[in-house]
Amino acid sequence: MRAATYALPNATGDAGNAECVVYFFGAGQGGSIEANIDRWKNQFVDNGHTANAQVGKRTVHGLPVTTIESAGDYTGMGGPMTKEATVQHGYRLLGAIIEGPGGNLFIKFAGPAKTVTTNQRQFEQLLASFEKE
Numbered sequence: 001m002r003a004a005t006y007a008l009p010n011a012t013g014d015a016g017n018a019e020c021v022v023y024f025f026g027a028g029q030g031g032s033i034e035a036n037i038d039r040w041k042n043q044f045v046d047n048g049h050t051a052n053a054q055v056g057k058r059t060v061h062g063l064p065v066t067t068i069e070s071a072g073d074y075t076g077m078g079g080p081m082t083k084e085a086t087v088q089h090g091y092r093l094l095g096a097i098i099e100g101p102g103g104n105l106f107i108k109f110a111g112p113a114k115t116v117t118t119n120q121r122q123f124e125q126l127l128a129s130f131e132k133e
Contacts, residue, residue, distance in 0.1 A: 001025055003105075011114040016088055018111020020123065027103040033066050036106060040095050043110075045087075046072040053093075060098070061131040068095040071113055092116040094123050098130055105130070 006020040023030065030036070037055055044051035051072035058065050074091035092113040098105040109116060109123050116123075 011118040014112035014115045016112045018115040020109035023106040044070040044072040064099040066097045
């Protein structure tokens with residue numbers, strides 16, 4: 001379930017919309033970390049193939065965090081409710097899955113590459129703001 005959506009202004013020269021979405025489904029819900037990372041990887045293509053993605057692990061305030069970065073042509077989420085797949089060229093993804101005691105948080109920031117790069121520091125600040133209760 002979508003818990004929050006942050007719309008970001010486009011960097012000069014970028015077209016399209018960038019958004020950072022926080023999902024929370026509850027304990028044991030939302031799929032595995034690996035399944036979500038794979039799904040996000042497969043949403044970006046480069047020359048007809050899945051784009052390269054950098055996946056990392058770190059800890060933020062005692063919470064395990066898995067991160068992903070990718071760029072290329074963004075194919076979106078798709079699914080049965082999607083009318084038609086729309087490919088967005090020159091997009092970038094910053095994603096994170098924070099393992100919390102009450103369930104995982106899934107954070108996906110996708111949009112035009114320059115806009116995402118311009119706002120990467122704010123994305124990192126958002127990740128650093130999460131703490132155990």
